[in-house]
Amino acid sequence: MIPVVDLKAQYLEIKDELTAAVNQTLADGRFILGPNVAALEDEIAAFCGARFAVGVASGTDALHLALRALGVGPGDEVITTPFTFIATVEAISYCGAVPVFVDIDPATYNLDVGQIEAKITPRTRAILPVHLYGQPADMAEIMTLAGKYKLAVVEDCAQAIGAEYKDKRVGSIGNIGCLSFFPSKNLGGAGDGGMIVTDDEETAGRIRRLRAHGSSRKYYHEEIGYNSRLDELQAAVVRTKLKRLENWTAARRSRAGLYDTLLSELPGVKRPATGANRTHVWHQYTIRVKERDPIRERLANRGIDSAVHYPLPIHLQPAYADLGLVAGAYPQSELATTEVLSLPMYPQLSEKQVTYVCRTLAVAIERPIAVK
Ligand SMILES: Cc1ncc(COP(=O)(O)O)c(C=O)c1O
Numbered sequence: 001m002i003p004v005v006d007l008k009a010q011y012l013e014i015k016d017e018l019t020a021a022v023n024q025t026l027a028d029g030r031f032i033l034g035p036n037v038a039a040l041e042d043e044i045a046a047f048c049g050a051r052f053a054v055g056v057a058s059g060t061d062a063l064h065l066a067l068r069a070l071g072v073g074p075g076d077e078v079i080t081t082p083f084t085f086i087a088t089v090e091a092i093s094y095c096g097a098v099p100v101f102v103d104i105d106p107a108t109y110n111l112d113v114g115q116i117e118a119k120i121t122p123r124t125r126a127i128l129p130v131h132l133y134g135q136p137a138d139m140a141e142i143m144t145l146a147g148k149y150k151l152a153v154v155e156d157c158a159q160a161i162g163a164e165y166k167d168k169r170v171g172s173i174g175n176i177g178c179l180s181f182f183p184s185k186n187l188g189g190a191g192d193g194g195m196i197v198t199d200d201e202e203t204a205g206r207i208r209r210l211r212a213h214g215s216s217r218k219y220y221h222e223e224i225g226y227n228s229r230l231d232e233l234q235a236a237v238v239r240t241k242l243k244r245l246e247n248w249t250a251a252r253r254s255r256a257g258l259y260d261t262l263l264s265e266l267p268g269v270k271r272p273a274t275g276a277n278r279t280h281v282w283h284q285y286t287i288r289v290k291e292r293d294p295i296r297e298r299l300a301n302r303g304i305d306s307a308v309h310y311p312l313p314i315h316l317q318p319a320y321a322d323l324g325l326v327a328g329a330y331p332q333s334e335l336a337t338t339e340v341l342s343l344p345m346y347p348q349l350s351e352k353q354v355t356y357v358c359r360t361l362a363v364a365i366e367r368p369i370a371v372k
Helices: 008-030 035-048 058-069 089-092 139-149 201-210 232-242 245-262 292-301 316-325 331-339 351-364
Strands: 052-056 077-080 098-101 124-128 152-156 176-180 194-198 285-288 340-343
Touching: 008 035, 008 232, 035 052, 035 098, 035 176, 035 194, 035 201, 035 232, 052 058, 052 077, 052 201, 058 089, 058 176, 058 194, 077 089, 077 331, 089 124, 098 292, 139 152, 176 351, 245 285, 285 331, 292 340, 292 351, 331 340
Parallel strands: 077 098, 077 124, 124 152, 152 176
Antiparallel strands: 052 194, 176 194, 285 340
16 A cells, blocks of 8 residues: 555654664653753754744644734634644634634635735734645735734644745744644654744743743743643654755655656646745645545555545534534635545655556546556
């Protein structure tokens, strides 16, 4: 079976260094906010081109604490996409604020920026774009609107670490960028983890405090906070992988290029499109096809795993029934949920495997092509 993501192959590539890093941490005995978290914060800040980074317990917490630090609370509205992983929207709900959805651009799956302004009200506090599948959203337009209406911008970079928009890395464009170290992410740990990046010292300080029970001095608490620290073992694992990230991203790009070439001959398959002035880091290589589910099954029968990101938009999830939004409210997001198909994508995926996936896909959609 060719999996969608192969963490075993990744492990085998870095086994010795990873084991040494974990053993060193175990021997050191400092498990909470020790040297690895501090070093990783410096390394990620530098990597993203931001002044500060603060490690937290997950990407979800990064989003939640980012909105808290900005003072988002009950009565506020935050504009985001319904075509995302639910964590993006949960973070808004945790603050007692209301998510206000804007439909996606069907070509890139990111926020359709032309529809944002109509959704801005006096209660809007922030815009929360998601750089879906590893491609930056239209940040120039988003930042212009944010400036015009004095809104904060929190970037959900969970899938897009290292992606660039006009030569700036995601996370360093809005007020705060949120990263996830979920194991299958481009830069993943061996468990949950996340980080925020920002240029604003006060925001970084507030998040540093919020992650540690609202305290900046042990046993003195300025506010009610959370237990949301990135732990040392995760930081040690993530640091080991960060050294490879540029190479791994290059490998993802090369596999995406090969998919693009081989699938260009295949009618009925819509390949992913990359917008102008940005680079894609290919967290997912996601195509669009009609009759997706039978195609998926045929791929599985021939040893190829695939995934659907995502099968139900957030506004139609039972968890968000209270918003009272019905089918038809966000047509492009709804259509995408029925057509998107993520093919195997990870740095260790071989060219031979990509070729096999494409050849099998041609058979699965019953339009054989000459892929050798
Ligand atoms: C777009 C997006 N936002 C947020 C998250 C939440 O990150 P985590 O799983 O680290 O909490 C994820 C991934 O899981 C994600 O894909």
